[in-house]
Amino acid sequence: MTATALPPSPRTRVRRVAELASYEQAALYAIVDAAYLCHIAFHDDKGSHCIPTACWRIEGHLYIHGSNGSRMLKRLQESDVCVTITHLDGLVLARSAFNHTMNYRSAMVYGQFEKVSDIGRQHAAMDALMEKLVPGRLAHVRGGSAKEYAATTVLRIALDEYAVKQRQGGPLDDADDMAHAVWTGELPFTHGRGTAIADALNTCELPPYAAAWGTESA
Amino acid sequence: MTATALPPSPRTRVRRVAELASYEQAALYAIVDAAYLCHIAFHDDKGSHCIPTACWRIEGHLYIHGSNGSRMLKRLQESDVCVTITHLDGLVLARSAFNHTMNYRSAMVYGQFEKVSDIGRQHAAMDALMEKLVPGRLAHVRGGSAKEYAATTVLRIALDEYAVKQRQGGPLDDADDMAHAVWTGELPFTHGRGTAIADALNTCELPPYAAAWGTESA
Numbered sequence: 001m002t003a004t005a006l007p008p009s010p011r012t013r014v015r016r017v018a019e020l021a022s023y024e025q026a027a028l029y030a031i032v033d034a035a036y037l038c039h040i041a042f043h044d045d046k047g048s049h050c051i052p053t054a055c056w057r058i059e060g061h062l063y064i065h066g067s068n069g070s071r072m073l074k075r076l077q078e079s080d081v082c083v084t085i086t087h088l089d090g091l092v093l094a095r096s097a098f099n100h101t102m103n104y105r106s107a108m109v110y111g112q113f114e115k116v117s118d119i120g121r122q123h124a125a126m127d128a129l130m131e132k133l134v135p136g137r138l139a140h141v142r143g144g145s146a147k148e149y150a151a152t153t154v155l156r157i158a159l160d161e162y163a164v165k166q167r168q169g170g171p172l173d174d175a176d177d178m179a180h181a182v183w184t185g186e187l188p189f190t191h192g193r194g195t196a197i198a199d200a201l202n203t204c205e206l207p208p209y210a211a212a213w214g215t216e217s218a
Numbered sequence: 219m220t221a222t223a224l225p226p227s228p229r230t231r232v233r234r235v236a237e238l239a240s241y242e243q244a245a246l247y248a249i250v251d252a253a254y255l256c257h258i259a260f261h262d263d264k265g266s267h268c269i270p271t272a273c274w275r276i277e278g279h280l281y282i283h284g285s286n287g288s289r290m291l292k293r294l295q296e297s298d299v300c301v302t303i304t305h306l307d308g309l310v311l312a313r314s315a316f317n318h319t320m321n322y323r324s325a326m327v328y329g330q331f332e333k334v335s336d337i338g339r340q341h342a343a344m345d346a347l348m349e350k351l352v353p354g355r356l357a358h359v360r361g362g363s364a365k366e367y368a369a370t371t372v373l374r375i376a377l378d379e380y381a382v383k384q385r386q387g388g389p390l391d392d393a394d395d396m397a398h399a400v401w402t403g404e405l406p407f408t409h410g411r412g413t414a415i416a417d418a419l420n421t422c423e424l425p426p427y428a429a430a431w432g433t434e435s436a
Contacts, residue, residue, distance in 0.1 A: 011264045016288060036306055036320065041259030041268030046229045050259035050268055050302035052324050070234060084268035088254055090412075091351050093428075096360040097344065098370070100351065102254065106270050126315065133309050133318065140400045142314040152316070170417035182358045183424060185416040187431045194308075194406035199388035204401040210311075213405045 011110055012163040022164040031085055031107040031164060032057045034191075036133070040064070041082045044075050055085070056132045061156040062109060063116070063125050073153045076113040083109040083157060090188040094171035095180040103186060105166040113155040125154045136209050229328055230381040240382040249325040249382060250275045252409075253303045254351070256282070260290065260299040273303070274350045279374040280327060281334070281343050291371045294331040301327040301375060308406040312389035313398040321404060323384040331373040343372045354427050 004025040008014070014021035038055040041048060051072055053064050062083060066073045090103040116122050123144070130138045144152075171184050195214035196206065222243040226232070232239035256273040259266060269290055271282050280301060284291045308321040334340050341362070348356045362370075389402050413432035414424065 011267075016285065036309075037304065037322075039257040039259075039268050039270075039302055039304070041257075041266040041300075043261045043266045047298045047328070048259040048261045048266060048300050049229075050257050050300040050326065052257075052302060052304040052322070054320060067234065080265045082259075082266050082268040084257055084270060086255065086257070086270040090415075091254075093352060093355070094359070096366075097348055097356070097362050098366045100348065100359075102272060104255075104270070108268065110265070130315055130318065134311060134405070137311070137400075138315070141312070141318075142395050142398045142400075144315050148314075148316040170415075170419070173419075177360050178419070180360045181422055182355075182360075183416070183422040183428055184420045185414055185428070187352070187414050187428060188412035190408070190410035190412045192408035192410045194408045196403055196405050197308075197388075198401070198403040201388070201391075201396070202402045204399055207401050210401055210403065210405060 006160065008163060009110070009161050012108065012161055014163050014165055020165050020167050022166070023162070024164065027164045027166070028107050028159060028162050029057065031087065031105050032062060032159070034087060035085045038062070038064070038083050038085045040072070040076065041084070042072065042075055043079065054129070056129050057159070058125065058128050060159050062159055063129070063154060063156045064113070065126065065129070065152055065154045068151055068153050070153070073155060076155060077115060080110060080112050081157070087191070088189055089168065090186045092171050092186050093184055095173045095177040095182055095184055099171055099173055099177070101167065101171070103167050103169070107162060107164050109157060109159060110161040111157045113157045116154040116156055119149070122149060122154050125156070126152070134209055137207070140207070224378065226381060227328070227379050230326065230379055232381050232383055238383050238385050240384065241380070242382065245382045245384070246325050246377060246380050247275065249303055249305065249323050250280060250377070252305060256280070256301050256303045258282070258290070258294065258299055258301050260293055261297065262293050272347070274347050275377070276343065276346050278377050280377055281347070281372060281374045282331070283344065283347070283370055283372045286369055286371050288371070291373060294373060295333060298328060298330050299375070305409065306407055307386065308404045310389050310404050311402055313391045313395040313400055313402055317389055317391055317395070319385065319389070321385050321387070325380060325382050327375060327377060328379045329375045331375045334372040334374055337367070340367060340372050343374070344370070352427055355425070358425070
């Protein structure tokens with residue numbers, strides 16, 4: 001596989017702790033694909049807003065969706081925005097207070113969302129969301145009606161202008177602190193899955209994907 | 219305890235699925251205190267930005283910190299911003315594709331950050347961060363030097379203008395779909411802690427807080 005990396009733009013070039021930055025497409029896709037939601041920053045006449053919403057990737061675009069009536073979805077098509085995904089992996093314990101840090105994987109994407117107007121593409125995008133959430137479930141649910149699709153806006157943003165910043169591993173202490181006697185290392189967070197909970201009104205057997213859920217790591 | 223709730227402002231009043239909204243202070247504090255990081259939306263001459271950063275709460279303020287050289291920290295003191303925290307708790311599986319949803323706890327805070335200039339307050343704020351990350355560790359690390367404090371900016375934002383939106387429980391299906399035979403329920407995410415990992419250069423015994431880390435839920 002050929003590694004793909006786009007050069008950073010003036011607004012994606014990481015300046016703080018730049019040695020943690022990456023512009024590799026594979027690093028971006030790994031962070032996006034591990035996420036179920038993103039945070040989107042946009043600006044309107046009331047100021048800046050930071051909204052969490054479900055997201056998924058199809059090839060070189062990140063997708064979101066919502067009601068046609070959403071103020072956010074309208075506004076996102078009118079100007080550039082910033083989409084950020086962050087996974088927190090651990091607390092890093094150093095010898096000095098100020099060298100404590102966190103391990104994380106984060107991605108920022110800049111650009112403008114566009115509406116997926118073509119009906120076929122809209123259906124394919126919604127199918128891809130279901131397939132991401134619960135692979136294999138799509139064939140068993142009641143599919144979307146024409147009315148439901150008509151009331152739903154699907155937007156996508158190109159994964160072209162982005163920066164990845166991530167940290168892993170133990171602390172980096174100052175040389176003068178190495179003799180200070182305190183435990184150093186990482187306290188990890190886990191991103192796990194609990195046992196599937198059947199709804200009170202459920203009448204069906206637990207399907208394999210739900211039975212397997214609590215036994216896999218997310 | 220008296221329940222405290224502030225009335226929503228024009229920009230914090232939740233319009234989409236408003237029945238999931240809350241303006242209770244206790245709900246806000248629970249979401250903030252369960253978080254190690256927030257996403258901050260702000261705007262400058264390059265557009266909107268969404269930056270993840272560590273956060274902690276002291277009484278009625280949310281705190282962040284960073285290098286004096288940070289463009290973001292400078293800009294955050296110049297105009298209103300939006301701070302958002304989101305915890306994703308599960309996938310909710312309904313009978314129809316479009317009634318699938320997620321369970322989550324989210325909080326949005328609007329306002330302007332102010333610099334914590336008083337040295338005593340700056341020290342207390344940084345101590346509170348360490349105490350949040352690893353209770354009991356502060357006394358054992360090498361404390362901050364005058365130079366380190368001088369190079370660090372601590373900002374805080376009042377937790378006064380906010381909205382909480384959260385969902386829990388099973389799916390809400392359309393009445394017409396109730397006879398559709400498919401398993402319904404929730405696939406939960408867990409927010410866990412892994413076993414502490416000692417650094418390769420560590421020379422000290424595992425302290426109680428690190429030994430207990432992997433055995434508690436985060």
